[in-house]
Amino acid sequence: MNKDISQNWITSLKNRHSSEISDIKETLYLIKKSPLTMIGLTLILILVIVAIFAPYIAPHDPVTMHLDKRLAPPSKDHLLGTDELGRDILSRIIYGAGVALKIMLIVLAIDLPLGILLGLIAGYFGGWIDEIIMRIADIFMAFPRLILAMAIGAALGPNLRNTMIAIALTMWPIYARLARGETLSIKERTFIEAERALGTSNLKILISNILPLCFSTLIVRATLDMGNIIRIAAGMSFLGLGAQPPTPDWGLMISSGRNFLINQWWIPTFPGFAILLTVFGFNLLGDGIRDISDPHLRRGKK
Amino acid sequence: MLKYLIKRLMLFVIVIFGVVTVTFFLSHVIPADPVGAIIGENAPQELVEKMEKELGLDLPVGQQYIRYLKGIVHWDFGMSLRTQRPVSHDMRIYFPATMELALFSLSIAIIFGIIIGIISAVKRNQLPDNISRVFSLVGISMPAFWLGLLFILILYYHLGLIPAGGRLSPSLSSPPIISGFYLLDSLIAGEFRTFWDALYHLIGPGLVLGWIQTAYICRVTRSSMLEVLNEEYIRTARVKGLKEKIVIFRHAFKNALIPVVTMIGISFGYLLEGSVLTETVFGYPGLGRYAVNSFLSLDLNSVIGSVTLIAICYALSNLIVDLLYAFLDPRIKY
Numbered sequence: 277m278n279k280d281i282s283q284n285w286i287t288s289l290k291n292r293h294s295s296e297i298s299d300i301k302e303t304l305y306l307i308k309k310s311p312l313t314m315i316g317l318t319l320i321l322i323l324v325i326v327a328i329f330a331p332y333i334a335p336h337d338p339v340t341m342h343l344d345k346r347l348a349p350p351s352k353d354h355l356l357g358t359d360e361l362g363r364d365i366l367s368r369i370i371y372g373a374g375v376a377l378k379i380m381l382i383v384l385a386i387d388l389p390l391g392i393l394l395g396l397i398a399g400y401f402g403g404w405i406d407e408i409i410m411r412i413a414d415i416f417m418a419f420p421r422l423i424l425a426m427a428i429g430a431a432l433g434p435n436l437r438n439t440m441i442a443i444a445l446t447m448w449p450i451y452a453r454l455a456r457g458e459t460l461s462i463k464e465r466t467f468i469e470a471e472r473a474l475g476t477s478n479l480k481i482l483i484s485n486i487l488p489l490c491f492s493t494l495i496v497r498a499t500l501d502m503g504n505i506i507r508i509a510a511g512m513s514f515l516g517l518g519a520q521p522p523t524p525d526w527g528l529m530i531s532s533g534r535n536f537l538i539n540q541w542w543i544p545t546f547p548g549f550a551i552l553l554t555v556f557g558f559n560l561l562g563d564g565i566r567d568i569s570d571p572h573l574r575r576g577k578k
Numbered sequence: 579m580l581k582y583l584i585k586r587l588m589l590f591v592i593v594i595f596g597v598v599t600v601t602f603f604l605s606h607v608i609p610a611d612p613v614g615a616i617i618g619e620n621a622p623q624e625l626v627e628k629m630e631k632e633l634g635l636d637l638p639v640g641q642q643y644i645r646y647l648k649g650i651v652h653w654d655f656g657m658s659l660r661t662q663r664p665v666s667h668d669m670r671i672y673f674p675a676t677m678e679l680a681l682f683s684l685s686i687a688i689i690f691g692i693i694i695g696i697i698s699a700v701k702r703n704q705l706p707d708n709i710s711r712v713f714s715l716v717g718i719s720m721p722a723f724w725l726g727l728l729f730i731l732i733l734y735y736h737l738g739l740i741p742a743g744g745r746l747s748p749s750l751s752s753p754p755i756i757s758g759f760y761l762l763d764s765l766i767a768g769e770f771r772t773f774w775d776a777l778y779h780l781i782g783p784g785l786v787l788g789w790i791q792t793a794y795i796c797r798v799t800r801s802s803m804l805e806v807l808n809e810e811y812i813r814t815a816r817v818k819g820l821k822e823k824i825v826i827f828r829h830a831f832k833n834a835l836i837p838v839v840t841m842i843g844i845s846f847g848y849l850l851e852g853s854v855l856t857e858t859v860f861g862y863p864g865l866g867r868y869a870v871n872s873f874l875s876l877d878l879n880s881v882i883g884s885v886t887l888i889a890i891c892y893a894l895s896n897l898i899v900d901l902l903y904a905f906l907d908p909r910i911k912y
Contacts, residue, residue, distance in 0.1 A: 312711075414589065415596030418893045419885070420851040423869070427885050430873040431604040507721055511855050514723045515870055530724055534859075537727055538735050545731075548724035555719035563715075 306568045313568075316560025323554055327374040336364035338371040338524040347540050357542040359533060365542065368524040369550045375525050376554060379440055379509045380502055386444035388498060391451025392490065396482050398452065399459025410456065413449035421446045422508055429517045436525070439518040443508055447501065454497055458490040496562075496569045503558030510551050526551045582904060590897050597889040602646050605878050606639065655883035660875050665883035668868060673887060674758025675745060676857070676864035680849045682761075683784045687791030688842060694792070695799025695838075699807060700826060710796060717793025722852045726786045726859035733782065740782040743861035747775050783860045787852050791845045798841040802834040836906050843899030847892045 307313050326333060336354075342362030350357040356365040398409040416424070421443075428442035462468065463486065471481050512518035513527030521528065526547040533543030630636045637645070649655060655665035698710040733739045745760065746752060753763040753772050760776035806812065807830055815825045854866035861867070865884055872880035 411592060411596070414593050415600060418593045418597050418896070419600075419889050420847050420892050422851040422854060423885060423888050426854070426869070426873055427601065427604050427881065430876065430881065503719060507719070510721055511723060514721075514855065515858065516874055527721075530721075530727070534727065537731055541731055544724070544727055548721060548727070551721045551724065552716070552719055555721070556716060559715055559719050 303568055307564060310564050310567070312560050313564025316557045316562075316564060319553060319557025320561055323373050323377065323557065326370055327377045330371050330374055334364075334367035334370040336367040338363065338368045339522045347536065347543075349540070350542055356546045357540070359529070359543050360536060360540075365529075365546055368529060369526070369547055371524040372526045372529065372547065372550060373554075375519065375523060376506050376509070376551075379436070379443075380505045382440045383444045383447070383505045383509075384498055384502070386441065387448040388451055388494065390444070391448035392455045392487070392494060394448070395452035395455025395457075396459050396486060396490070399456035400463055400478070400482055400486065406456070409452065413452050416446065417449045419446070422511055425508060425512060426515070426517055429512060434517045434520070436513075436519045436523065439509060439512050442512075443505060447505070450497065450501070451494055454493055455490050458493055459486050462486050462489050492569060496566050499558070499565050500562035502562065503555035506558070507551065507555050579904065583901070586897065586900055590893060593893050594890060597893070598647065598650055598886060599643075601882050601885050601889075602643055605882050606642055606646070650886065655886075656879040658872070658877055658880040658883075660872065660877040660880065665880045668880060669865065669883055669887055670758070672863060672865045672868045675760075675862065676850075676853050676866055678759045678761060679780060679783055679787070679853060679857070679862065679864060680846065682780050683787035683791060684842070684846065684849060686784060686788035687795050687845065690788075691792040691795025692799050692838065695796040696803055696826065696831065698796065698800040699803035702804065707800075710800075714793035714796045717789050718797070720790055721855075722786055722790060723855040723859050725789070726783065726856050729782050729786060730859070741779055743779075743782070743859075745776065745779050745863055746772065747779075750775055779862075783853075783856045783862050786856050786859075787849055790852060791849060794845045794848065795838065795841055799834065799838050802837040803830060806830045806834045836903065839902055839906060840899055843895050843902075846895040850888050850892060 307317065340363065342358070344362065345354070345358050346360055346362040348354055348358040348362075354364050354366065356369070358364055359368070394409050394413075398406040419427075424446045425439070425442040428445055429439050432438035432441065468481060468485060471485060509518055510525075510527030510530075513525045514531045516531065519525035519528045521532065529547040530544045530551075533540075533547070536543045627636075653666050655669075657663070658665045658668055661668055694710045694714075698707045701707045729740065730742065734742050741747065750772050753760060753767045753769050756763050756766055761773060761780075764770070764772035764776060807826075812825060812830055815829050816822075820829075850866070853864060854870055856862070857864045857867040858870050865887065868880065869884035869888070871877075872884060
């Protein structure tokens with residue numbers, strides 16, 4: 277009975293602190309009101325649909341070679357032309373959407389939990405644990421991202437799996453820093469003290485009280501990074517340190533089409549548009565979501 | 579302030595030490611078979627052992643680490659297996675090339691980024707603002723290597739406005755090296771043809787990197803200006819009847835500058851990153867291309883050298899930004 281009352285009190289305290297973005301109805305309304313965000317959202321939706329239904333949309337197989345049709349310019353049969361091995365470029369771009377999305381999701385699936393975990397621990401326990409974790413984060417942030425990803429990728433061996441691990445390892449410090457900052461401010465609040473007074477374990481406080489409140493900030497940041505991940509992965513594939521042939525990866529397509537730039541311009545040009553539009557879409561969406569989650573701007577727009 | 583300075587410098591030292599340790603792990607501990615990569619997997623056993631001894635790979639990891647640290651303190655990264663020259667010698671040639679390109683494109687970016695950003699903020703939500711926002715969003719979404727290829731296709735092949743690549747035309751020899759910057763060295767030596775030729779070769783890669791950096795600086799300038807323009811004291815200045823030009827430049831821009839300075843520092847890091855891709859596309863003989871070629875041929879010593887040098891530059895630019903920040907914003911107390 278007594279415990280119930282105190283739990284209710286804690287819940288009411290917590291609700292007062294719940295973040296602004298969790299108001300889904302209002303968020304959707306604000307997204308609809310911003311044309312640039314809508315364009316971004318549309319681009320990403322198209323990307324996702326293309327990636328999922330690639331086998332039904334693509335007119336040709338992305339890896340089968342047709343040496344008799346190599347280097348064909350754009351035509352009715354091959355809308356964007358064929359590459360040096362006679363593969364249909366449009367079909368490879370369509371399948372490439374799935375590759376790009378997969379890379380992005382896997383990278384986030386590695387670095388988000390890693391960053392959040394380390395950030396929560398650093399912020400909650402403080403002291404020397406905090407010092408060690410954050411200095412390691414500083415060191416990882418002291419490398420330009422592509423350079424560190426290249427170094428890790430080269431050390432592990434150049435292939436797509438290692439590229440994803442490498443990119444994830446360069447990005448966790450961002451999330452760790454954010455999660456730590458949020459934890460530092462949340463842990464001082466009354467309802468956490470109340471939980472502690474009730475004898476709740478540290479682990480439980482971290483998982484059920486602090487983690488959910490960090491989430492919106494981290495999701496906003498992750499949306500902003502999605503385009504970047506795809507761009508860095510494409511860069512690594514372009515340099516020969518990422519996806520390996522015959523994967524229909526956009527960066528790799530540009531890399532192998534480079535030698536045909538002057539006479540068969542369509543080979544490296546079209547996959548580049550795919551990268552540009554995808555990253556552009558994610559950046560528009562990320563910008564929009566960031567603006568919406570900013571309480572300052574939110575009040576201004578109402 | 580002094581306390582902050584010391585703390586920040588200590589952090590710099592720790593970070594550099596960490597960077598060096600990370601590169602050691604990446605180069606000495608993780609790779610499965612660095613020797614095999616150099617002389618081929620089917621090489622005879624004696625050759626492999628001889629090579630391991632030469633590279634110090636037969637020693638225990640701890641000893642390798644100490645040997646490695648000693649080398650770095652003396653700025654000695656050993657021989658590059660690919661170029662057959664000391665890595666530090668290679669870097670002395672390639673690093674100024676990258677710095678010249680980076681500074682060239684950064685100056686483009688600072689000038690255009692700030693001007694466009696201010697116009698964008700002042701004309702908020704009008705046509706110039708919308709154009710500049712799309713322009714800068716496309717800029718930050720642009721894969722540098724692809725933009726470089728488009729430039730070569732259009733500006734070089736179709737319009738003939740830029741050279742195909744490289745740092746100087748083959749008919750010219752490099753100016754006597756003093757700073758390593760061709761633009762500066764050729765002026766000192768009075769070789770004006772070399773100067774114009776070097777400048778001509780900087781246009782392509784410089785514009786690629788410049789556009790992308792312009793985008794970042796422009797976005798920050800815009801949002802920072804918008805924030806400042808909303809402040810009370812700007813309204814006061816306007817009410818006082820000051821000319822709009824004076825309000826914008828003397829009152830608003832001065833205070834909007836702090837985030838812009840930070841962004842310029844950050845974008846220097848992006849430049850180092852972008853130079854890797856851009857130099858590869860344009861065949862520009864800088865540190866970025868050197869690093870890529872070393873990675874691809876698993877030339878360990880030069881990988882370590884170039885990564886360490888790039889990371890030090892990056893950490894240095896962060897240090898400078900932090901110190902400038904403390905200096906520019908008197909409200910910050912440490």
